[in-house]
Amino acid sequence: LGPVMLDFSVPVRRWVMAGSVTVLFGYDPVLLQRHCNLNERKMVGVVGLEIHAQIQSTSKLFSGSHVRFLAPPNSLVSHFDASLPGTLPVLNRRCVAAAVLTGLALNCTINRKSLFDRKHYFYADMPAGYQITQQRVPIAVNGMLVYSYFEGRRRNQVVTKSVKIKQIQLEQDSGKSLHDDERSQTLIDLNRAGVGLMELVMEPEMCCGEEAAAAVRELQLILQALGTCQANMAEGQLRVDANVSVHRPGEHLGVRTEVKNINSVRHLAKAIDYEIQRQMEVLQSAGKVLNETRAFDSKSGNTIPMRDKEGLQDYRFMPEPNLPPLFVYDSEASVPAGIDPAQVVVIERLSGQLPELPSVKRTRLVETYGILQEHSFTLVNEDGLIDYFENVVQTTKAEPRKVIGWVIKELIGNLNSQNLKVSQSPISPCALAELINLVESGHISSSTAKQVFQEMWKAPEKTVGQIVKEQDLWMINDKEELQKICKRIVDSHPEEVQIIRGGNKKVLNKLMGEVQRETKGRTDPVQIRAILEKMVS
Helix, strand or coil, X not given: CCCCCCCCCCCCCEEEEECCEEEEECCCHHHHHHHHHHHHCXXXXXXXXXXXXXXXXXXXXXXXXXXXXXXXXXXXXCCCCCCCCCCCCCCCHHHHHHHHHHHHHCCCEECCEECCEEEECCCCCCCCCXXXXXXXXXXXXXEEEXXXXXXXXXXXXXXXXXXXXXXXXXXXXXXXEEEECCCCEEEEECCCCCCEEEEEEECCXXXXXXXXXXXXXXXXXXXXXXXXXXXXHHHCCEEEEEEEEEECCCCCCCCCEEEEEECCXXXXXXXXHHHHHHHHHHHHCCCCCCCEEEEEECCCCEEEEEEECCCCCCCCCEECCCCCCEECECCHHHXXXXXXXXXXXXXXXXXXXXXXXXXXXXXXXXXXXXXXXHHHHHHHHCCCHHHHHHHHXXXXXXXXXXXXHHHHHHHHHHHHHCCCCHHHCCCCHHHHHHHHHHHHCCCCCHHHHHHHHHHHHHCCCCCHHHHHHHCCCCCCCCHHHHHHHHHHHHHCCHHHHHHHHCCCHHHHHHHHHHHHHHHCCXXXXXXXXXXXXXXXX
């Protein structure tokens, strides 16, 4: 920079930049503190989601073609789905009702009048050259999704947050392109073309993959409870696009990238966290984040570029000329004269169909049965597990906290090891309750009960009593027989006895283990400890 002349006779407060070195001439505590705060403010991630949920309906949004997963290619295609000239859309009332019911569950404002638009883009699997959607006036707006997840090292702290839902819109799905690289050709399957979708647009209010994954998981449970979407991500019934950017708090949001078509909750969390970290590293190295579309590679755990968005695509939105405005009504009385109420969607009617939602279920389970919060999450997350648990509780004499241990550790453990659903369990709630009752009444020990459980799993046709009787697993309660067994163990372990008499009471556990081994776990540990303590003393 050369020589710098400064007059120190006046209070100087200014910055001189020398490469990457910042020098402060003069001392201003406020300025210095601001500079330190600026450097201390770390970049944070900002995440917004766009979720396409396939509506659970037997037919498509605008045609009578059936909807079925893994049907033979192009076997479920109507003339309208193939965009043959002269065909017109006919709106599926079931799809409208599903969207309204979903909006009500997510605390949305339902638009009594919504409109359909054409969104133009040219893909081979979109034969019309446009998609019918709701860009200007969607069916539902301004909703809220409340979700919870576990935080902390031990994963035992429940954090509850919420994210705003900008809108829910009805639209038709595209077909599917199958790329054959060996033959250098692309095959088109139009079975999915025209299937009804709900697109849920969430505001960019989440900060990491964990939050986004928790929000999507909660939405899955809500949709399944409503019956509006099966939400099976492996079958493409729920597809997630994540908009990700990073910035320093207090500054404008950064340039976002869009990670498309993420097909599992686990992949969603990984893709978002990777993309946040990638963007931070780009900015820290004085690079520039591009506004682009990326895909998640599950093998490498990275996101990879697909196409940039530097030139904004013009979808040339226009009103759909073949569909009139869509009206929904508050009540039966508000339906205009001359219109059959059975042929329209009535909000009051749908409000009465709202089921118990997942968050309400979890609260009820904790308050009713006194179980831990993390156990309530497990019960709600597994389809059919709440009914199974409650059936066991109603049939057994054991406390619910004991029942939940059997359900989660033994039942879920075995189901997961064989990739089975709760409905496929070979052990019925009544059979498990019978087993737990034997433990509670003292007829078999808890360790023996676990052995019996495994035998019941292998041979579900046998009753609990049959298995216990065949393998002679009843508890040994005869005091004289217990005395003989303990005496035999004490006599065969003189060294351990001397150590115990010397003051090391922990060695008594070894003798108890020997008794349990000889009796195959058919003794009461409390009773055995009392007998052994008396003998060795």
